[in-house]
Amino acid sequence: MLELLRYFGLPTVSASTQGPAIDHIIALIHWLMLILFVGWxxxxxxxxxxxxxxNNPKAxxxxxxxxxxxxxxxAVAVFEVVLLIGFAFPIWASRVNDIPKGPEAVQIRVVAQQFAWNIHYPGSDGVFGKTSIDLVDEVENPIGLDRSDEFAKDDVFTVNxxxxxxxxAINISLSSKDVIHSFxxxxxxxxxxxVPGMEIPVWFEATMTTEEFLQTTDGSARExxxxxxxxxxxxxxGHYRMKGFLTIHDDEGYAAWHEEQQEYLAEEEDDDWGDDEDW
Amino acid sequence: MYTVHHKESFWAKYIFSTDHKIIGLQYGITSLVWLLFGFTLMMIMRYQLAYPESPVPFIGGLLGDGGILPSEMYNSLGVMHGTIMIFLGVVPLAFGAFGNYFLPLQIGAIDMAFPKLNASSYWMYFVGSVIMVIGFFVPGGAANSGWTSYPPLANIATMGQTVWLFGMVMLITSSLLGSINILVTVIQLRTDGMTWLKLPIFVWGQFITAFLLILAFPPLEAAGVLQLMDRLAGTSFFMPSGLVVSGEVMTNAGGGSPLLWQHLFWFLAHPEVYVLILPAFGIVTEVMANNIRKPIWGYKALVYSMIFLGFMSFIVWAHHMYLTGMGTTIGAFFQTTTMIISIPSVVILTALLISLWGGSIRFNTPMLFALGFLPMFGIGGLTGLPLGLAASDIHLHDTYYVIGHFHYVVAPGTIFALFAGIYYWFPKMTGKRTNETLGKLHFFFSFIFMNGVFMPMFVQGLAGVSRRLWDGGEVYAHAADYLYLNEVMSVSAWLLGLAQIFFIVNMIISLKGEKTGEVNPWNATTLDWTDTTSPPLGHGNFEKIPVVHRGPYEYSVPGSKVDFIPQSEKG
Structure with a gap:
């Protein structure tokens, strides 16, 4: 079934630890759907x-x-109970309850806005600096980071x-400045x-680097x-163009990227470091 | 016995009539016009989706620079397509038109319980629908924040959103008046002998629908007024503190919750799904029973399933909101109720399919549409399952999979049932027959192209392509492999539009045709066909008020000379 669904659109790559479980439950439900539909x-x-x-003139x-x-x-009811208890509830419980908060996880804030994703890293101290809506400047400081805050000095942010x-493990604290978006x-x-007004945790663990992924796209329309x-x-x-880019590094690559960000920060203390123009 | 002897003027007879049949026709004609209009909006949108940023032919000049549909107008057309199809098209047709015209006939009533309320309900609907379209002409165009109008986006949207809210408040009020009328009519005006379990399934469908409307709409009306306050009076029911829009701090925002709107909205909008589908079940059951020449299998199971469906539809709404940050307990609750609600749907579909067994099946136009409804609704219902479980919804939420799912329920589902009803009851309304050849062409082409429009949506949805993208996903790499489907869907949509010409021509030709003089051309059993004056009916419906002696589907009763026994026949 999974192969069939992949033929009909489901991305062949499922590049996180949660991905295969979600694909699995999608496949299971499609089995139920297929059996019922073919039977009917x-x-x-x-x-x-x-x-x-x-052929049958008299009813x-x-x-x-x-x-x-x-x-x-x-039978349908039993199958659905199995889906709920065996698969749907555990996957959801893990998604909501297993949020990695410790130092072994990478903590990132993502602040959505019309029509961009602001990515906020806490820097080497691991603590996010203060932000304030009064400091928001759409060009220089879209997340309103307060650089006078001690924890904010090494914070890095990027756009998209x-x-x-x-x-x-990656733990993203997701929020929005203006309207509802969906990450x-x-x-x-x-x-x-x-959702504006809420900080919602999203966690996942990627299982494939961008480099590895690109090898799988050879020959496809998205090569x-x-x-x-x-x-x-x-x-x-601008909803249709609210696209960001995700780069998954191996450990060395990630460390190198972070170092690079800190260098930008040091060099261009009051410039538009981290803006997407640098990319 | 109530009859009208004095001669009425044209205005009194056809415009400000209080006769349930004329009001039914008013609803029917108005809503069919809106259905065509709403569909046309989609055909324009599909041009942009198939050929992004190319000038739209013929009407490009109305749209924007160089004839290209701008993205804000694309969003407007999306809102208006959804709103018009649901609130101005399908519901008024299924509930206002069919309910008004045929429900009193089927229960042996001379009119609705409150004829003047009935007329005012229609006129509120008419005014509400005009207000809706006025939105196109205000600065910034019509509402453009999705038919769901999620704040804060809807709060900060252009003036069209205010117009949309005023229109909705009118339409909701109209629905409330209509539903109280149906409820009282069914409870009070059933003729002698018409006990609850002798009611045709059509009446049950309308009755439960009326309950859903009257219980589910008031929260949305309240929510609509709150959103109006947010927009006009500077309140902040749906906006939290700390909003920054386009670099400006929103000073009036604070203390509200965007999710409050979603709860109020979906508390209506999920029952609304069953408002769309229950009348369709009713129509399909009538048409099928008549054309299989045997009783519907499991009448009681159908009735109880529909009641249960109606009840459950009030406690599944938050399955539209799994990804708003829902915890495990509430998530488990709504997933469980959602799975439970799938069971009565399975029962209903299975009962209708089993009914076919042993029948003597006639394949006329109404029957083809009714039969077409079954697999199409089946696909629509089944594809709801992966969306109903939060885990699989993570990948499919807000993708084209969702669009495919609910369109299968409403378009080749409900709308096919409505076509079945129009072809089936056309002789009742006019005393004339529709053309079978044109009807069958209408069915087969609609069937093919409906699937051509909606089937590819599941593929794009599985690929993760988001809905409501102006360019159809062109900017996204993950959509790249499936962009070609946009053209397939668009061409299918335009051909589907062309296929409706068969319907329009059929209606015009048939209306111009001769009266057949038949009172009961389908040899049907229910009161609407058997005890009325010859069509088109006069005020008062019945020469003699019928008395009911038997169930609604007494076809092919062993020992009977004819293969149908009307409900009003003694013995």
Whole structure:
């Protein structure tokens, strides 16, 4: 089934630790759907042919006497209970409850806005600096970071460029400055609405670097194009172009990227470091 | 016995009539016009999706620079397509038109319980629908924040959103008046002998629908007024503190919650799904029973399933909101209720399919549409399952999979059922027959192109392509492999539009045709066909108020000479 669904659109790559479980439950449900639809369909077409007026001019008042259909209904109910308890509840519980808060996880803030993703890293101290809406400057400081705060001095932010290490738990604290957006990493099976006024945790662990991923795209229409951040919730006239980029590094690559960011920060203390023009 | 003897003027008879049949026709004609209009908006949008940023032919001049559909107008058309199809098209047709015209006939009533309320309900709907379209002409164009109008986006949107809210408040009020009327009519005006379990399934469908409307719409009306306050009076019911829009701090924002709107909205909008589908079940059951020439299998199971469906539809709404940051307990609750609600749907579909067994199936135009409904609704229902479980919804939420899912329920589902109803009851409304050849062409082409429009959506959805993208996903690499489907869907949509010409021509030709003089051309059992005056009916419906002696589907009763026994026949 998974192979079939991949043929019909499901991305072949499922590049996070959660991804395969989500694909698995999608496949299981599609099994149920397929069996029911084929079963109904065969019965439907057979009865239409067999009981057409010219073949069966006199209808039978009673029709079907057996109660086979009750077994079908019970079977569907049982299958659904198994789906719920065996798969849906555990996956959701892990998504909500297993949020990695410790130092072994990479903590990132993502602040969505019309029509960009602001990515905020806490820097080497591991603590996010203060932000304030009064400091927001759409060009220089879209997240309103307060540089006078001690913890903010080494903070780094980028626009539409999310860099993460592979095989490491990532915990994103997701929020929005203006309207509702939805943070989506299709190849990682990650999606979460960004709701203004709320900080919602999103966690995942990537299992493939961008470099490895690009090798899988050879020969397809998306050859050479890496992972993306998509917006799934209508957020205004620029919704369609609210695209970000996700780069998954190996550990050395990630460390090197971070170092580079800190150098930019030191060099261009009051310039537009980290802006996407640098990319 | 109530009859009208004095001669009425044209205005009194056809415009400000209080006769349920005329009001039914008013609803029917108005809503069909809106359906065509709403569909046309989509055909324009599909041009931009298939050929992004190329000038739209013929009407490009109305749209924007160089004839290209601008993205804000694309969003407007999306909102208006959804709003018009649901609130101005399908519901008024399924509930306002069919309910008004045929429900009193089927229960043996001479009119609705409150004829003047009935007329005012129609006129509120009419005014509400005009207000809706006025939105196109205000600065900034019509509402452009999705038919769901999620704040804060809807709060900060252009003036069209205010117009949309005023229109919705009118439409909701109209629905409330209509539903109270149906409820009282069914409870009070059933003729002698018409006990609850002798009601045709069509009446049950309308009755449960009326309950859903009257219980689910008031929260949305309240929410609509709150959003109006947010927009006009500077309140902040749906905006939290700390909003910064385009670099400006929103000073009036604070203390509200965007999710409050979503709860209120979906508390209506999920029952609304069943408002769209229950009348369709009713129509399909009537048409099928008549054309299989045997009783519907499991009448009681159908009735109880529909009641249960109606009840459950009030406690599944937050399955639209899994990704708003939902915890495990509430998530488990809504996933469980969502799975439970799938069971009565399975029962209903299975009962209708089993009914076919042993029948003597006639394949006329209404029957083809009713039969077409079954697999299409089946696809629509089944594809709801992966969306109903939060885990699989993570990948599919807000993608084209969702669009495919609910369109299968409403378009080749409900709208096919409505076509079945129009072809089935056309002789009742006019005393004339529709053309079978044109009807069958209408069905087969609609069937093919409906699937051509909606089936590829599942593929794009599985690929993760978001809905409501002006360029159809062109900027995204993950959509690249499936962009070609946009053209497939668009061409199918335009051909689907052309296929409706068969319907329009059929209606015009048939209306111009001769009266057949038949009172009961389908040899049907229900009161709407058997005990009325010859069509088109006069005020008062019945020569003699019928008394009911038997169930609604007494076809092919053993020992009977004819293969149908009307409900009103003694013995």
């Amino acid at each position: 369909g065969v019965f439907f077409i057979y009865t239409l042919i067999r009981f057409r007026e010219s 039978d008042h009673e029709g079907v006497k057996s109660h086979f259909s009750s077994y079908l209904e019970v 460029q999310l860099h993460i290490p592979v095989n490491t 989506t990493l299709p190849e990682l099976r990650v999606k979460q609405d960004a 050479g194009m890496g992972f993306e951040i998509a917006c799934a919730q209508l957020c205004g006239l």
